[in-house]
Amino acid sequence: MYRLVLTLTASLCALPAFASETTFEQVKIDAGATLFETECRRCHAVDATGDSYSPPLENIVGRGAGTYEDYDYSIALEASGIVWTEAALRAWIEDNAGFMPGTKMRHVGISDRTVQDFILSYLVSISTQDNSAIAE
Numbered sequence: 066m067y068r069l070v071l072t073l074t075a076s077l078c079a080l081p082a083f084a085s086e087t088t089f090e091q092v093k094i095d096a097g098a099t100l101f102e103t104e105c106r107r108c109h110a111v112d113a114t115g116d117s118y119s120p121p122l123e124n125i126v127g128r129g130a131g132t133y134e135d136y137d138y139s140i141a142l143e144a145s146g147i148v149w150t151e152a153a154l155r156a157w158i159e160d161n162a163g164f165m166p167g168t169k170m171r172h173v174g175i176s177d178r179t180v181q182d183f184i185l186s187y188l189v190s191i192s193t194q195d196n197s198a199i200a201e
């Protein structure tokens with residue numbers, strides 16, 4: 066009996082810990098995708114194939130601000146010189162107009178940290194290109 070409990074405990078600790086972490090991240094990405102649909106999609110497509118009134122957000126994490134070629138950015142955004150790190154994106158989602166006065170993105174203002182986390186997880190999931198060279 067004792068050995069059985071030990072064996073069970075050991076296997077519970079080993080495998081599922083990894084599995085549940087993966088699942089947890091996937092749940093965040095899925096929630097973020099839903100939030101993206103309601104909060105961002107009416108203006109932003111993910112990639113250039115989608116209808117987009119604003120710059121597509123594929124590979125946004127690590128991308129220089131205002132660098133999507135086919136989009137006519139505000140001077141404020143284009144001249145900002147910032148790189149879209151997760152921290153910058155969080156500040157932007159929370160209060161884009163306060164973070165960057167002069168931007169032409171209508172004010173978004175999502176102050177709930179959990180909602181920000183979900184949207185960030187989603188933005189990370191659609192950023193598959195390695196932008197590290199640009200980010201430095």
Ligand code: HEC
Nearest residue numbers: 104105108119120130131132133138139142168169170171
């Ligand atoms: C009402 C339309 C609208 C909504 C809603 C909107 N955006 Fe934007 N977004 C814009 C516009 C317009 C720009 C370009 C701003 C500029 O040039 O100053 C922009 C720019 C951005 C940029 C900078 C892109 C770059 O290439 O530098 C990011 C990042 C961004 N938006 C993220 C989001 C996220 C995330 C959401 C949802 C939480 C969102 N936006 C919701 C219109 C919108």
